[in-house]
Amino acid sequence: MVEEYDVVIVGSGPAGLAAAEVLGGEVSVCVLDEQPYAGGQLIKQTHKFFGSKEHFAGWRGIDIAEYLIGEVKRRGVELKQQHRVLGYYAEEDLVVAEDENGKLHEIRGKKYLFATGAMENMFVFENNDLPGIFGAGAAQTLMNMYGVKPGTRVVMLGAGNIGLIVSYQMLQAGIDVAMILDASPTIGGYHVHAAKVVRAGVPIRTRYTVKRAIGEDKLEAVEIVKLDENWSPIDGTEEIVEADLLCISIGLSPVIELFAQAGCRIEYVPFLGGYVPVHNKFMKTTNEKIFVAGDASGIEEASTAMVEGKIAALAMLGDLKNVDIEDRIMHEFESLAKLRTGFFGRRPKEGKIQMEKLASKYGL
């Protein structure tokens, strides 16, 4: 039997939940997520967020998730956890989701929002499959969701915001952070996040990378090496650092399988984190039933993910019901523009400008 809703949302991260909050009470909505808990990345974010009041600045990620889940439920939205969406089937116009018992469910919407987030990029080096080597996000999940210390002494590769924040959370969990390395000449993340770990005694070494992992059947040490201006290792600068944990945080890539499978056009936009579904400023993809929001549309932040979720929701609402969404959507556009200013906003801003051009090429 096919379950029917006005809007089917895949992904209960900040983008999906913010969309559900707008749509709930107006139309029937179902949110599907493969994880046992709703909230996406938010639930493991124990640090305080940036942004402004409207974007929950100063709140911890986990508290934002709790608030949004409450609001969404209060508005009668159906949240289905442990429902992994396997694909969208255009002929029948429905998605198929597999629940925790392996049972398949057919779910149809008049509109779909795929807010599937991002996954961590892996890094190639000798022995990178030794136990004790994690993506920074995976290590964060172990610590903050399951209360498990993934190791006692860590080397972090990547000084972007995620590498810096996860390092700080590791200090809070009582893990010794030996050092943070980054191949670039400068720290990628915010200075304030870097300063927190540095004054706790953790050195950040730019222009350094991991050469190989050392250990018999689990990680025992990491060989690091300095890089020259051309990013090539400098012979003789190798050092062995004892560690039972190595975390990789060198970037994220949008999760786009569902879009690709559904036949949405995909393009490569480096400023957005790689391959992303083509979308216009209303977050509509080249399939007019399918919308995108959040990291799946380009790697950014929870704050922008929520605004994009709201924009997609308002656009869907405008398509589904005869309501005037113009003022509300303009407000959200302004909000996005504000968030994408300054030194750190320049990449996503440029990426989204390129995306608008691509979208018009596809007639969006």
Added chain:
Amino acid sequence: MNTPWRKDGILDNSVVSKLLPPEELRNSKAYALLECVENIPCDPCTRACPFKAITMEHITDLPQINWDRCTGCALCVMACPGLAIFIIDETTDPAKVTVPYEMLPLPEVGEEVKLLSRRGEVIGKGKVLKLKVSKNKTYAVTVEVPRERVHDVRAIRCIK
């Protein structure tokens, strides 16, 4: 923009000296010091201050502080997600520094703790004078600091 801190995460004296209030004010009362030097999309400090001492026109602007309004109450210290605000009181000897703190164990008033520099070096010990906590669970810990170290101490570590 000249951004030497983006190499190692450390603000050196040439940067910090530009963030300090005029000497006259420093000698007259405790003041908030905002070690926030990048145009990041963030503004909770402006909302935290009950005296509207911190302002910002645009979310990615640097926060501006009007020290005449600042009472050194430390509400902004606990609100700032960057943990970038400190209260400095160099009117007394020893001086006092209030730092944000989110680690365990929690120090107790009267306890000796290690004093750390921006580089994370232990540069002495000091007594905890005060402990405040906000509802978002960031503590503001006030410690006694030798006067000549008041512009170096930016973190603490418990000894126990």
